[in-house]
Amino acid sequence: MMGKKPWLDMYPADIPAVLEYEEKPLQSFLKEIALKFPNKVSTHFMGKEMTFKEIYESSLKFAAYLKQIGLEKGDRVAILLPNTPQCVVSYFGILMAGGTVVPTNPLYTERELEYQMKDSGTKIIITMDILFPRVTAITPRTEIKHIIVTAIKDALPFPKNLVYPFIQKKEYGMVVKVAHAGNHHLYTEIMKKPVPEELNIPVNINEDLALIQYTGGTTGHPKGVMLTHKNLIANAKMCEAWLYQTKPGEERVMALLPFFHVYGMTTVLVLSIMQGNTMIIVPKFNVEDTLKTIQKQRPTMFPGAPTIYIGLLNHPDIKKYDLSSINACISGSAALPVEVQEQFERITGGKLVEGYGLSETSPVTHANLIWDEPRVKGSIGLPWPDTEAAILSLETGEPVETSEIGEIAIKGPQVMQGYWNRPEETEATFKNGWLLTGDLGYMDEKGYFYIVDRKKDIIIAGGYNIYPREIEEVLYEHEAVQELVVAGIPDPYRGETVKAYIVLKEGASATEQELNQFARKHLAAYKVPRIYEFRNELPKTAVGKILRRTLVDEEVKKLAEADLKNA
Template identity: 70%
Template sequence: MKARPWISQYPETIPVAMNYEAKPVQSFLTEAAEKYPQKCAIDFMDKEITYQALYQSALKFANYLKSLGIKKGDRVAIMLPNSPQAVISYYGTLYAGGTVVQTNPLYTERELEYQMSDSGTKVIVTLDVLYPRVSKVKGKTSLKHIIVTAIKDYLPFPKNLIYPFVQKKQTGIVVQVKHEGENHRFKTIMETSDAKQPVIDFNFEEDIALLQYTGGTTGFPKGVMLSHKNLVANATMCDAWLYRCKKGEEVVLGLLPLFHVYGMTAVLILSVMQGYKMILLPKFDAETTLKVIHKKRPTVFPGAPTIYIGLINHPDVHKYDLSSVASCISGSASLPVEVQQKFEKLTGGKLVEGYGLTESSPVTHANFLWDKESVKGSIGVPWPDTDAQILSLETGEPLPSGEIGELAVKGPQVMRGYWNRPKDTEEVLKDGWLRTGDLGYMDENGYFYIVDRKKDMIIAGGFNIYPREIEEVLYEHEAIQEAVVAGVPDPYRGETVKAYIVLKKNASVTEKELEAYTRKYLAAYKIPRIYEFRDELPKTAVGKILRRTLVEEERQRLG
């Protein structure tokens, strides 16, 4: 109890330790189809697909993969936005015994070639508009087959007729792929393939369900090996945390990309495991999202801070009824307190900050949604069966509460290692403990706080400066919509603090006013010395602001 003070914080409704059903991820779709055959599993732009239809489609996909020679452990890449095809391909690959490689549809040819080569992927599922990009890298990789689908294939009438014209106008790309040779049409597969469930030998702990590539902010992206046990454990923990949610009844807003590990666990796996309806949106647009919430009444809304920021700052937000939203866990980046408070006021629901990383499937910590007040600025406490400690940067030994060091985590959701990278695996996994690379501390009650990435810490004039602390202050300013702080080269201090700012619509503020404002809340050495105002900030697909991209831009500018 002394070593794990967070245990005393747990409400009686959440177990400290859990049992995990030793069965593959795809088995939950089999069960959902048996229990809720006619229940809507997916709502995609008003097209509804039942659990029975989803199950049958996944089996057809699995059998087609097997006809292409896919064997247990072979890698299949899914390069799709949120869509029914992404869900079908994911579960179909697992039914065939394959390993899913989630691939960002925004990848350039260079990024795609690297991932396909590194993973040894044999089959890729992609959109018609992305086919030219994929076909160009095919010959340089282990890719043998390209399965092509189109957004219109799963749109209701008359959207399915209109969409091709919209797509042509937006992209200028029209692709017609014949179902022959090494090219395959998703629609033809669904029309001709068998829906019998393949029989696959299965090892809960050893078999890799997913190769999820890291963001590559510290060199080349690494393939994180996540087993069926890792994913089932994390989704089961997520269900325990959302203990007021009712099996078979909730509606989940699937806005987080399913190709991102948080969207995959909190939307894709959890929804199927619990028989929820998924409302899938292929991209984030604030107005579209507000309309969907107003009309479709989602109850669970996993997201990222930039998504919530976009919604609360939309000029017409008060025209929409958002009261259905009851529970939201924010991940991928720190959640400004100001954003949390405004979103909760708008919806009447609960928005709390959580924490995770690709290497842990991804969630390890979160604040409690109910029965306990959220601790502002904290990532919360470790999830069931999850241990955490703060390690000294000098000695590697555990530190007492209140002292800043590197966060390390341990639990059944922690990866098996990096794909074909034993040395990198040894550096971050020691006796089951995962070194996260994040700096933080634990308070006396067992709540954890992230002060920053180890690599993002700014050292100016000998002082250690944590960007997150400064960003929290900036977010509280009434004119600021988004802010990110980075260390940029400085001939005198080594590094100096620069703030990149996006202002709210029709708002204005000067550098001089911001300096006076920050001086009220921050020590002199933490105050930004440089401000840059931008229309937007570079972000990942899940909405995480790319601080390293800004730093790299600065270095190139300075030569």
């Protein structure tokens, strides 16, 4: 298989196999677009809009202030914010000042936050007022020297900005007031300063880190993925090439995916700035609010995750909303059930396709064709331009034959430099220049790739290899199922046994026996779940990836407690 790239024969004429990349830093794209479209709307946030010129000038102010408080080239600066215009400004401001961005999940507990701040060696952090107590609690145990504080109200129009503190107090039970003094700094005070000159700090785009992106932590402690300016630029350019029918400067992008996740950062934040598209920024996912926003703001592009689309489709009044503005959606972070894809396309009239990637690849490596045939359901699609993909044998590490299952491996300009301060884990993740993804899959004769499952998620029951994704695809076809995940849990006889965790659609009903009979019609007996558990919700990461490992850990803990009780 090595050396063969059958997927290139499937490319439409409009998508080039090889792209050109300009030798310039990531932040230069913001300056260029601000000069090209100074008065065009860059961000729309809860009724307030900022132009590209305003975002650029605000980023210059932020960069100058970072230098003023001691930022040196390569210093890490954490962004602990939900999706807001301040996210965009601080992201580009950090890069303009020569810093490295450390995106951080605002839902993190003190323990999780402390781990990431210590591991990255973060020196400066920008956060929300309501998160300020959490940050100050962990600061003495980290290298953080300065805390910059902003608030949702800072980005709101009048009179919403006056009313919001009362809403915040009702929702969170507190209003935090921070003084602009000492090592605590207010974003609003920084923005009052005059627009400074550009800093023009030299950047080696192939070596200087733009980002330390922490992995989701679904397989142990999160690791810091080192991504250069070139990595992120390359992946955004690949995305631009894949979306060849879109019109730069005219698209409206639903910015619902978290910017602190590399998927949202690359496909929404970076690509929108690069192309001059308007971001409709949404700070958190609420089904009804999202439907209203789509109807009112008319986004044309909507990158998302299966759980987002599933949530929208299962709203009882979805047909009352006009979603026809949506033209293109690439779904990532988890497998996209075929039923969800077909239903979403029927309702919107747009295209929804499955893609694939990981933090280590900035993140996208594969996607289905959006407007061209064949779009292969159940496949993650074709490798993107300049991306090499192979299936390697788990036994020998050598390439396998077409349609044979092995580990997916990637090469390309979007592939990370390695893990921050983890040389041994970096070395273990690469083999002969290939990044090992940890995902099992195969490639068909046309070059379409298919995920079978995570290496770590294979269920071995009674000597059989069972792939959870196959079972999930079948159960998703049941009309009562809204969401589910299948996992292997410890079993004294079979080693592991198959368990399905099910969330039913609102108003729907299904019994364990009914689901079992349904599964038996479509699956070999050894693959059929032995246990079904009905839940109101499933544990997820910030981008909607269901945490299968968390559920397995719960089962292991239950068994350990039972053994202790019976001892």
